[in-house]
Amino acid sequence: xxxxxxxxxxxxxxxxxxxxxxxxxxxxxxxxxxxxxxxxxxxxxxxxxxxxxxxxxxxxxxxxxxxxxxxxxxxxxxxxxxxxxxxxxxxxxxxxxxxxxxxxxxxxxxxxxxxxx
Amino acid sequence: xxxxxxxxxxxxxxxxxxxxxxxxxxxxxxxxxxxxxxxxxxxxxxxxxxxxxxxxxxxxxxxxxxxxxxxxxxxxxxxxxxxxxxxxxxxxxxxxxxxxxxxxxxxxxx
Numbered sequence: 001x002x003x004x005x006x007x008x009x010x011x012x013x014x015x016x017x018x019x020x021x022x023x024x025x026x027x028x029x030x031x032x033x034x035x036x037x038x039x040x041x042x043x044x045x046x047x048x049x050x051x052x053x054x055x056x057x058x059x060x061x062x063x064x065x066x067x068x069x070x071x072x073x074x075x076x077x078x079x080x081x082x083x084x085x086x087x088x089x090x091x092x093x094x095x096x097x098x099x100x101x102x103x104x105x106x107x108x109x110x111x112x113x114x115x116x117x
Numbered sequence: 118x119x120x121x122x123x124x125x126x127x128x129x130x131x132x133x134x135x136x137x138x139x140x141x142x143x144x145x146x147x148x149x150x151x152x153x154x155x156x157x158x159x160x161x162x163x164x165x166x167x168x169x170x171x172x173x174x175x176x177x178x179x180x181x182x183x184x185x186x187x188x189x190x191x192x193x194x195x196x197x198x199x200x201x202x203x204x205x206x207x208x209x210x211x212x213x214x215x216x217x218x219x220x221x222x223x224x225x226x227x
Contacts, residue, residue, distance in 0.1 A: 035216070037162075044119055045154075045162065045205055047216030060215045094161055101209045101216065102150045103167035110161050 002026040004095050004108035012089075012115050018082040022095030022108060029053055029076045033098035036069060036080045038091040041112075046091075050098050051078055085115045120145060121206055121219035130227045133196050137222045139189040139206035145217055149209045151189040153182055156203045165204070166191060193224070201225055 008020035022034070035050035049059035051069045059067050063082070071078040082089060092112050096104040122140040129135045139151065151169045154162035164173050166182035169189065181192045189206055206219035 044221045045207070045218040047207075047218065050216075058214065061213060062215075100150070100167070102152045102207060103164065104152070104154075104162075104207075105164050105167070105173065107161040107163070 002097060002106040004097065004106055006093060006095050006108045006111040008093075008111060008113070010112060010114060012085055012113060013117050014086055014115055015084055018080070018085050018089060018113055018115070020080045020093055020095075020111065020113070021077050022079070024076045024078070024097075027097065027106075029071065029073055029078065033101075034071070034078045035096050035098050035104060037094045037096060037104070037107075039094070039110075040088075040091045048080065050101075087115050089113070090115045119220045120210055120213070120217040121208070123204075123206060123219040123222045125220070126223045126225065128225050128227045129196050131196055131198065135193040135196055135200075135224055137191040137193075137204050137206075137224070139191070139219045141187050141189070141208065141217075143187055144212035145187075145208050145210040146184060146189050147187040148211055151182065151184055152207045153180075153191045154205045154207065156205065162205060196224075196226075198226075 003025045005023045012018045030053040033050045036048040051057045066083045068081040092110040094110045095108045097106040099105040153166040155165045156162040170182045179194045204222045210217045
């Protein structure tokens with residue numbers, strides 16, 4: 001069974017950098033695309049971007065240059081870095097496997113990141 | 118702001134049929150497959166339908182997806198207690214070059 005687990009700080013100060021890691025088990029990270037999705041409390045889903053094991057990435061244009069997604073195949077992990085955060089970046093952050101671009105078949109449980117001083 | 122529009126809420130009696138619409142455009146639903154996700158409070162979304170009308174293993178055939186032009190639909194027949202949840206459509210937008218989701222629909226019992 002494929003399992004994904006997000007990890008990282010639950011509180012980030014405004015203007016600082018948000019960093020999260022997703023650890024994959026039960027599947028080879030080298031066989032799929034992987035993605036980050038976020039959901040502000042009580043609101044809808046927002047696609048952030050995805051990465052292939054080779055390092056090839058596609059990002060949501062709405063995030064500009066603030067977002068970077070990277071992969072470490074040796075650790076079976078992929079990561080998200082979001083710079084210059086504001087309160088608007090407060091959300092549950094989910095990692096997921098991309099079976100196809102419109103088929104996210106396995107999701108992590110999600111982690112809440114709050115941006116506050 | 119979501120690119121795909123869904124009704125905020127739908128209420129129905131147990132056993133009835135529920136139809137959730139997802140309205141998009143020619144750059145997203147009009148040219149790409151659609152997926153649907155079910156989300157219970159405090160949990161991650163779960164894939165319910167993919168490639169517009171296919172169900173993953175373990176998803177009952179009470180859930181079915183379709184699309185026509187720039188709109189997609191999720192039907193839930195024989196509504197059960199465990200179906201009370203939020204439902205989101207999702208697809209790729211070829212103009213934005215980004216994944217997009219619907220605004221979400223909360224299904225509740227009358």
